[in-house]
Amino acid sequence: MESPGCPGGSQSNCRLCDKNKENLFAGDVCKVAAKKRKKDFYNKNTKSQFVYQEKWIYVQKESTRERHGYCTLGEAFNRLDFSSAIQDIQRFNYVAKLLQLIAKSQLPSLSGAAQKNYFNILEKIVRKVLEDQHNPRLIKDLLQDLSSTLCALTRSMGKSVLVGNINIWVFRLETILNWQQQLNNLQIPKQLSNGVTLRDLPLDMQNNILYKFSDACDIINLGQTTPTLHMLSEDRHLWKKLCQFHFAEKQFCRHLILSERGHVDWKLMYFTLQKYYPKREQYGDTLHFCRHCSILFWKDSGHPCTANDPDTCLMPVSPQHFIDLFKF
Numbered sequence: 001m002e003s004p005g006c007p008g009g010s011q012s013n014c015r016l017c018d019k020n021k022e023n024l025f026a027g028d029v030c031k032v033a034a035k036k037r038k039k040d041f042y043n044k045n046t047k048s049q050f051v052y053q054e055k056w057i058y059v060q061k062e063s064t065r066e067r068h069g070y071c072t073l074g075e076a077f078n079r080l081d082f083s084s085a086i087q088d089i090q091r092f093n094y095v096a097k098l099l100q101l102i103a104k105s106q107l108p109s110l111s112g113a114a115q116k117n118y119f120n121i122l123e124k125i126v127r128k129v130l131e132d133q134h135n136p137r138l139i140k141d142l143l144q145d146l147s148s149t150l151c152a153l154t155r156s157m158g159k160s161v162l163v164g165n166i167n168i169w170v171f172r173l174e175t176i177l178n179w180q181q182q183l184n185n186l187q188i189p190k191q192l193s194n195g196v197t198l199r200d201l202p203l204d205m206q207n208n209i210l211y212k213f214s215d216a217c218d219i220i221n222l223g224q225t226t227p228t229l230h231m232l233s234e235d236r237h238l239w240k241k242l243c244q245f246h247f248a249e250k251q252f253c254r255h256l257i258l259s260e261r262g263h264v265d266w267k268l269m270y271f272t273l274q275k276y277y278p279k280r281e282q283y284g285d286t287l288h289f290c291r292h293c294s295i296l297f298w299k300d301s302g303h304p305c306t307a308n309d310p311d312t313c314l315m316p317v318s319p320q321h322f323i324d325l326f327k328f
Helices: 011-053 073-079 089-105 112-132 136-154 166-184 203-211 216-223 227-233 236-246 249-254 266-276 319-325
Strands: 056-058 287-290 295-298 314-317
Touching: 056 073, 073 112, 089 112, 089 136, 089 319, 112 136, 112 166, 136 166, 203 216, 203 227, 203 236, 216 227, 216 236, 216 266, 236 266, 249 266, 287 319, 314 319
Parallel strands: none
Antiparallel strands: 056 295, 287 295, 287 314
């Protein structure tokens, strides 16, 4: 007896019809899923372009009629595009210092989104250093501070000092320790050159190069390369200038250190003073804040300022000042 509605008139053909219906249904599902993926991909790209199109953010500490909600560190990471900023050699140290300050004091206050953005940027920084061997000492210091803070905080998880699952933070700590190991094993290749090298330069030119440095570790490391540079790196006038660059004269008087000959030991003074006072910060490029518009931005990106004379409203923002802007 033929099955009603079955063109073939057999039970096997009826099962075939059911199978065809299933295939049609599966095909419809695949089409819907494909459309959804395409829509999600478009929205994701559109959103990313919108986020990075204008590299500035309005900084507010309370809701108003005109603007609702609060700006956060996580939002600032996206809007100011720190991921691209680390590719700029003039901004690299600035972003690294900012992450270091956050590692020292702000980890418990980071939201889930801010945590994700923070560690994404940190990973890009580490990968960049491993690839081009640029300034590994700075990133080693950053990771050391971050691992020390995390070790202390994870031991206090009973007090709920960190936002998020403890297992995520333990995994992040393991990742940081792995990065530290990779940086410790980093071998910077020697540059082969048939031209003029540093040791071939006249003595006064080598001395002038040393006087351009603002970091004591760079002076000491360069002084270890040749006997001549070692002699120049120990010059007391060089260390006096370094002290005067980083510290105030009043601070000298409080920690005056004399040598056996009765002269001021400026090298020892420098390392003594840095224990008590912060060193002067120097960056190739910094974020700027407009006092008129309350907008934070990279200076070369600009912002929609409504002041008659915008330049008079601008002020450079140090990494510490940046963090203070987001303390509520």
